Amino acid sequence: MRIQVDLSKELQDYVTASSLREPQILAELREYTSAxxxxxxxxxPEQGQFLRVLVSALRVRKxxxxxxxxxxxxxxxxxxxxxxxxxVACEISEEWAAIAIDHCKRAGVADRVDVRVGDARVTLDALLAEPGARGSFDFVFIDADKENYEAYYEAGLELLRPGGLVLVDNVLWKGAVIDDEAQDDETRALRAFNAKVRDDDRVDLSMLPFADGLTFALKR
Ligand SMILES: C[S@@+](CC[C@H](N)C(=O)[O-])C[C@H]1O[C@@H](n2cnc3c(N)ncnc32)[C@H](O)[C@@H]1O
Structure with missing residues (x-):
């Protein structure tokens, strides 16, 4: 028998109360964004904390x-x-990128952040063409337009060193991936993406049913 906790709202509140430590600058950004x-x-914020622990535990440098x-x-x-x-952060909206840069400055970490405004497929192609970029990254986080996840994943694998990790958000798409009635472009793209990664022997894989579903693909 599998042990699987049914995450009620009360239990989610307990998880948050028992574990969330959100630095002030992140709380301020969340407050700003909530409007x-x-x-x-x-x-x-729970996913954000998970990301911080992961980046730290993996000793990510790039x-x-x-x-x-x-x-x-x-x-x-x-x-x-x-x-x-x-x-290196890819974002198509200049307006949102500016908000992100402003908060990174206020947090004192702007010198760690290289925000590139434009279509991420173009940005990633340009990054791949930079000398020494290929195979030099430790970690890639994909959380943009779902129709292009496959392209981002392919570029990410080329940028990663062996042992580097691709983390992919929203792979369960609020459950739509198993709803036959959901035939919109985003849901179809995510189904195809999940099937592709499942069969990809270039990576070791885990799909975590946390938040909206997170896939871990570790480059072999
Ligand atoms: C789900 S949001 C990202 C949320 C963010 N990771 C966070 O924690 O707040 C997706 C973002 O991808 C951006 N985006 C969509 N299509 C894009 C593209 N083709 N190239 C670059 N960014 C894109 C959107 O403008 C949006 O800001």
Whole structure:
């Protein structure tokens, strides 16, 4: 028999009360973002803390983030990097990138952050063409437009060193991946992406049913 806790709202509140430690600057960014109409794009503070622990535990020095929004996950990564660490962050919206940069400055970690505004596929191609970039990154976080996850994953694998990790958000898409009625482009792309990674022998794999589903793909 499998032990699987049914996560009620009360139990989720208990998890938060028992574990969440959110630095003031992240709380301020979350507060700022909560007033925006698209605030639900932001990862949760619990996910952010998970990201900080992960980046720290893996001793990441060079990271890539695809999908910045107002910068919550970016700031989590930047705070967990060592002082000489860097994160290349891809975001298509100049307005959101500016908010993210502003908060990284206020947190004193702007020198770890290299925000590149534009379509992430173009940004990643340019990054791959930079001398020494290929195979040099430790960590890639994918959290942008779902239709391009496959392209981001492929670019991420090329940028990573062997043993580097791709972390992919929203792979369960609030359960839509198992709903036959859900045939929109994003859901179909995520189904195809999940099937591709499942069969990809270039990586070791784990899909975690945490938040909206997180896939870990460790480059062999
Ligand atoms: C889910 S949000 C990211 C949330 C962010 N990780 C956080 O913690 O707040 C997705 C972001 O991807 C950006 N995006 C969408 N399509 C993109 C593209 N083709 N290239 C770069 N960024 C893109 C959106 O503008 C949006 O800010």
């Amino acid at each position: 925006l109409p698209l605030h639900l794009l932001q990862i949760s 990271a890539v983030e695809i999908g910045v929004f107002t910068g919550y996950s970016l700031l989590c990564t930047a705070l967990a990097l060592p002082p000489t660490g860097t994160v």
